[in-house]
Amino acid sequence: KAGVTQTPRYLIKTRGQQVTLSCSPISGHRSVSWYQQTPGQGLQFLFEYFSETQRNKGNFPGRFSGRQFSNSRSEMNVSTLELGDSALYLCASSLEATSTDTQYFGPGTRLTVL
Amino acid sequence: ELKVEQNPLFLSMQEGKNYTIYCNYSTTSDRLYWYRQDPGKSLESLFVLLSNGAVKQEGRLMASLDTKARLSTLHITAAVHDLSATYFCAVVNTGNQFYFGTGTSLTVIP
Numbered sequence: 001k002a003g004v005t006q007t008p009r010y011l012i013k014t015r016g017q018q019v020t021l022s023c024s025p026i027s028g029h030r031s032v033s034w035y036q037q038t039p040g041q042g043l044q045f046l047f048e049y050f051s052e053t054q055r056n057k058g059n060f061p062g063r064f065s066g067r068q069f070s071n072s073r074s075e076m077n078v079s080t081l082e083l084g085d086s087a088l089y090l091c092a093s094s095l096e097a098t099s100t101d102t103q104y105f106g107p108g109t110r111l112t113v114l
Numbered sequence: 115e116l117k118v119e120q121n122p123l124f125l126s127m128q129e130g131k132n133y134t135i136y137c138n139y140s141t142t143s144d145r146l147y148w149y150r151q152d153p154g155k156s157l158e159s160l161f162v163l164l165s166n167g168a169v170k171q172e173g174r175l176m177a178s179l180d181t182k183a184r185l186s187t188l189h190i191t192a193a194v195h196d197l198s199a200t201y202f203c204a205v206v207n208t209g210n211q212f213y214f215g216t217g218t219s220l221t222v223i224p
Contacts, residue, residue, distance in 0.1 A: 035157075035212075043157075043202060043214035056210040059115075090156055103147075103158040 004093050004106035013114045018079040023110045027073050031055075032074040033103065034066060037088040040063065046089075049074050050096075073075030078111075086113045115205045120215035127193050128223050135188040135218045137203035145206040146186045148177050150199045151217070159200070160188075193222045215217050 005024045006064040025032050035044035049068035056097050066076040072093070078085055088108045094101035117140040127133050138148070148160040161170045163179035163186060170177050174197065176189045176223055203215045 033212075042216055043204070045212035045214075048210070057210055092157070102159045104159070107156050112123065 004091060006091055006109050008109060009107065010110050010112075012114065013081050013085060014114050015081055017081050018077060019081060019111060020075055020077045020109070021089055023076075023093075023106055025074070025091075026104055029093035029095055031069055031096060031101070031102070032068055032072065033092045033094075034074070034076050035090045035092070036060075036110075038084075038086070046076065053113075056110050058080060062082035075107075077099040081113045083113050086111060098112045110112045115140070116143070116205060116211075116213045118203060118205050118215040120201075120203060122218060123216060123223075124219050126223060127190075129176050129194055130192050132192065135190070135201055135220075136187070137186040137205075137215050139186075139205045141207045141214070142181070142184075143207060144181055144183050147204040147212075148175075148188055148207075149202045149204065150183050151202065152199050156214050160201075171217065189218075193220075195222045195224060199213050200221045219224045 007022045031050045033048040036044045047054055047066050048056040054066045062068045063079045088110050090108045091107055092103040092105045094103045117144045119138045126148050146163045149157045150160050151157050161177040166181040168179045174191045179186045198221050200217045202217045204212050206212055
């Protein structure tokens, strides 16, 4: 069974640009969550999607958005990039609900903003 | 805002020894998670603790949850080198938002 995949794995952008990251969950999983990991702020929850609906959202500005498609694949978008957006972005999928099911994490996308 | 504190931040221990990592959180929650992260790698889910008094064990790791004390522990028994990693706890608030601890970097020395 294939694991969670994220593309691209590495990305370099400049300030002001926008970026779209993609996450393909494990087959059959309907919940996808996104996290940001930085040395300074640690791990922070971005949002969670379930059956194409955003179910939960962390404390991030509106520049951070996401969506989920009918096949459960998810994308997150960051507009008007800032230097502080440089981070490892992780997505995780679970069968039904993040509250009780085990989450399976992808390898992450490392975004560098210059 | 919910605060999650882990201690110690760094832990160096000899193989064969026992140790405990602590995770304290500031507001009521009845769900707590433990994760492992190897250097340069992604996160791996270890345990989900859903109720007061919950205890889960996997190999040399055992996690417990005391919701009244707002405390979870991750106990390591007879550590081996393969357990070297960073361990995170995370707590979920009533709005289903995840809050992570700062992580405990564990190094097991032969």
